[in-house]
Amino acid sequence: MLKDITLGQFFPGSTLLHRLDPRTKLLAVVLYIVALFNATSVLTYGILMVVLGTCICVSKVPAKALTRGLRPVVVIVAFTAVINLFFTGGEPIADVFLLRHISAKGLVTAISMMLRIVMLIMGTFLVTYTTSPISLTDGLENLLSPLKKVRFPVHEMAMMMSIALRFIPTLIEETDKIMSAQKARGADFETGSLIQRANALVPILVPLFISAFRRADELATAMECRCYNGGEGRTALHVLRYRPVDLAVLGGFAVLAAGMVALRLAGL
Amino acid sequence: MSTMLETKNLTFYYPAEEGRKATAALRDITLQVEKGSFVVVLGHNGSGKSTLAKHMNAVVLPSNGKVYVDGRDTCDESLLLEIRQRVGMVFQNPDNQIVANVVEEDVAFGPENLGVPSRQIRRRVDDALAAVGMSAFARHAPHLLSGGQKQRIAIAGIIAMEPECIVLDEATAMLDPVGRREVLETVHRLNREMGITVVLITHHMNEAEEADRVIVMNDGQVVMDGTPRQVFPRVAELHDLGLAAPATVELMDQLNREGMDLPLDAVTVEECADAVCRAFGIGQEE
Numbered sequence: 001m002l003k004d005i006t007l008g009q010f011f012p013g014s015t016l017l018h019r020l021d022p023r024t025k026l027l028a029v030v031l032y033i034v035a036l037f038n039a040t041s042v043l044t045y046g047i048l049m050v051v052l053g054t055c056i057c058v059s060k061v062p063a064k065a066l067t068r069g070l071r072p073v074v075v076i077v078a079f080t081a082v083i084n085l086f087f088t089g090g091e092p093i094a095d096v097f098l099l100r101h102i103s104a105k106g107l108v109t110a111i112s113m114m115l116r117i118v119m120l121i122m123g124t125f126l127v128t129y130t131t132s133p134i135s136l137t138d139g140l141e142n143l144l145s146p147l148k149k150v151r152f153p154v155h156e157m158a159m160m161m162s163i164a165l166r167f168i169p170t171l172i173e174e175t176d177k178i179m180s181a182q183k184a185r186g187a188d189f190e191t192g193s194l195i196q197r198a199n200a201l202v203p204i205l206v207p208l209f210i211s212a213f214r215r216a217d218e219l220a221t222a223m224e225c226r227c228y229n230g231g232e233g234r235t236a237l238h239v240l241r242y243r244p245v246d247l248a249v250l251g252g253f254a255v256l257a258a259g260m261v262a263l264r265l266a267g268l
Numbered sequence: 269m270s271t272m273l274e275t276k277n278l279t280f281y282y283p284a285e286e287g288r289k290a291t292a293a294l295r296d297i298t299l300q301v302e303k304g305s306f307v308v309v310l311g312h313n314g315s316g317k318s319t320l321a322k323h324m325n326a327v328v329l330p331s332n333g334k335v336y337v338d339g340r341d342t343c344d345e346s347l348l349l350e351i352r353q354r355v356g357m358v359f360q361n362p363d364n365q366i367v368a369n370v371v372e373e374d375v376a377f378g379p380e381n382l383g384v385p386s387r388q389i390r391r392r393v394d395d396a397l398a399a400v401g402m403s404a405f406a407r408h409a410p411h412l413l414s415g416g417q418k419q420r421i422a423i424a425g426i427i428a429m430e431p432e433c434i435v436l437d438e439a440t441a442m443l444d445p446v447g448r449r450e451v452l453e454t455v456h457r458l459n460r461e462m463g464i465t466v467v468l469i470t471h472h473m474n475e476a477e478e479a480d481r482v483i484v485m486n487d488g489q490v491v492m493d494g495t496p497r498q499v500f501p502r503v504a505e506l507h508d509l510g511l512a513a514p515a516t517v518e519l520m521d522q523l524n525r526e527g528m529d530l531p532l533d534a535v536t537v538e539e540c541a542d543a544v545c546r547a548f549g550i551g552q553e554e
Contacts, residue, residue: 222365
């Protein structure tokens with residue numbers, strides 16, 4: 001049952017989007033979000049939809065994966081839409097029952113809110129779908145490195161993230177083993193009330209935590225033996241490098257964001 | 269030959285519980301390991317062999333006495349990185365020493381820490397993976413590999429630091445026979461071809477057959493020290509320490525007790541087979 005959990009949502013591939021520097025993708029998604037929040041009209045939403053659509057097509061990520069990513073937020077999207085629909089002031093559309101509470105302005109707001117959330121999620125998911133967790137961590141570390149000046153432990157955070165990613169499969173395997181061992185001795189995880197089932201998890205979590213601490217201790221020793229002493233003076237096997245295409249993409253998204261702001265100020 | 273590792277009157281106490289007297293894990297050990305040699309340290313659980321191993325790259329510091337790595341005192345903190353770069357350590361559980369989730373990234377971890385330039389890291393990683401025969405797995409995820417393969421990756425991670433000595437602290441204990449053989453063949457090859465000093469801590473007797481030197485430990489002390497041919501014939505003493513001689517020597521010892529007269533220093537399977545055949549007068553005709 002635990003094998004079903006897919007962690008990291010990376011779809012390996014070698015498309016243009018996959019080969020972009022992770023920093024480019026992270027910055028581009030930020031610019032995309034800026035653009036999205038400045039979009040107010042049919043024209044601007046249209047432009048953004050074309051941009052997003054192009055990126056999705058280029059990435060070759062299956063459409064199913066993108067819609068699956070939306071499933072957990074359907075409730076939030078629906079809720080936002082309904083709230084906006086009924087609680088935006090303005091002239092009612094018609095004087096019949098429910099429609100009395102709905103204004104044309106509310107309808108527009110509801111649709112644009114829905115679009116905004118859906119496009120926001122699709123855009124950010126596209127980045128995680130096309131970037132391996134390792135390079136995402138590398139990119140984040142590199143982008144946040146100016147924060148080192150104010151003593152923010154950027155390297156340590158990135159190291160923690162990558163070690164956590166490394167140990168997820170190991171710990172899942174271990175959980176499976178412990179569960180089998182407990183089941184073999186008659187533990188019951190599937191029946192009973194919610195509280196009973198939660199209680200049944202305690203004999204899994206305790207050994208899991210103990211072993212995780214032991215692993216952490218051994219890993220720390222092993223890392224020290226391999227001369228790890230913090231981020232100071234460390235080099236990297238793969239050096240992040242902006243290529244012309246990265247600059248072009250970044251430039252494109254910068255223009256997009258600036259254009260959106262300009263269009264909004266122009267009232268379009 | 270010059271000395272790679274040296275301990276002088278090394279004594280070590282683990283911190284004792286409140287109100288109890290600390291018992292020594294290592295008592296007054298003085299020994300030298302020559303450069304380029306292949307040394308196996310044997311002993312049953314609690315004999316202090318792992319503690320001794322941990323002294324060899326300053327993971328643990330002596331309570332009394334000194335440990336020198338290539339002439340460097342392990343107590344001198346300013347030499348710590350130099351010492352750890354020279355003596356790499358492979359541990360028992362392969363899962364708990366792999367840092368990254370791509371094989372080549374993990375092998376690169378050591379050189380990255382040492383601040384080696386990127387282009388050189390690439391070369392070192394490729395060479396190290398080739399040296400342990402894992403080049404084909406460079407882009408794989410370590411958790412999908414077998415135990416023996418994971419340990420070879422761990423060894424590659426050490427090799428990439430270009431050490432002079434590798435200490436394997438029961439690195440074969442959690443492996444199946446196939447994995448154990450893979451790891452042993454790898455370290456023997458590294459010892460032969462690259463001249464790397466190997467210290468192998470184990471409780472599998474047969475892993476000591478091809479060693480240059482065998483050190484047997486008991487209760488924190490070195491009780492036997494010599495070539496396999498010197499140590500293994502002392503079958504009765506080994507039994508007293510709760511250890512068994514390799515299966516070959518055990519067999520000949522049994523036969524001797526049944527009234528035969530076999531040389532106990534025939535340690536490898538071939539030598540043993542020859543000796544037994546000769547004693548029975550078989551296979552002489554060719």
